[in-house]
Structure formats: C-alpha cells, structure tokens
Amino acid sequence: MITEKQIQLHSSASTQEGVFQAIADLAVENGIAVDNASVVAGLKERESLSTTGFQDGFAIPHTQSDSITRPAIIIVRTETGIEWESFDGKPAFFFISLLVPHEEAGTTHLQALAALSRALMDDESRQAFLTAQSSEQLAHLIKNAIQGDE
DSSP, rough: OOOGGGGGEEEOOSHHHHHHHHHHHHHHHHSBOOOHHHHHHHHHHHHHSSOOOOOOTTTEEEEEEEOOOOOEEEEEEEEEOOOOOTTTTTOOEEEEEEEEGGGTTTTTTHHHHHHHHHHHHHHHHHHHHHOOOHHHHHHHHHHHHHHHHO
C-alpha cells in the first residue's frame, strides 16, 4: 500500500487545499489514481463530514473514489503546521492519506484506517513516524503499523 515514492517529506503546502493537491498529485504520479480533481474533491468531501485531524500534528485524510485504481497510502509532511480542527486543537503537519477504490471501501479502507489510528495513539509509533529520516524508513514503519508488527 505504500512505497517511498508515495511520500513527500518536505511539502511546501500551507493550506488544507494545498495538502489535498499534493496528495492527489502523488497519487496520479504513482498510478494510484487517474484524476487529480476527483481525489481532491473526495478528500474535501470527507473532511466536510468531520475532521480527520488527530493529535500531535497528525491527520488522516482519506477518500474512496472510482478514479482510484488501487488501495494506497500517501504521506505528505509540511514544513509548517496547518489548521485542521484536530482533536487536540493543534495544527497538523503530518498527513497520512488513505486512498481506496470504491469497490474495496468496506474492507481495505476500514482495516487500514483502524491500524493507522491505533499506531497514532501509541506514543512510540508516533515518535518513530516523526523522527523517520527518510521516505524509505517511514514507508517501512507505516507498513509495519498496518500489518500489526509495530
């Protein structure tokens, strides 16, 4: 679901829209989605239902779309915090985005989302994500979190 090519560690995005665009661009570049606009629209629509802002600077924006060709995780880490209506009231700067084709919405989506949420609630996992020095290292940590090998 994730490779180092699906991670942008130093994004210049400074708005929610900019983060969504960075996620969509990475999705299209990596063959995960065929259309940037529908990914951005899906992320916006999901965010309008309730915040995906977590805590300690993390958010998990996610969407399902017919333009998404395979389940994947895209990570964007911004240089500055962005207001995200997070649970702890702090700006978000670390975005773990889950993109899922419509036909896999009930299974892959919920399992991966639950695994990511558990990992983000664990102080050690969160700290490991924050201190990862490379896209490769971060991809490895995320894979382990989803597979339950924390």
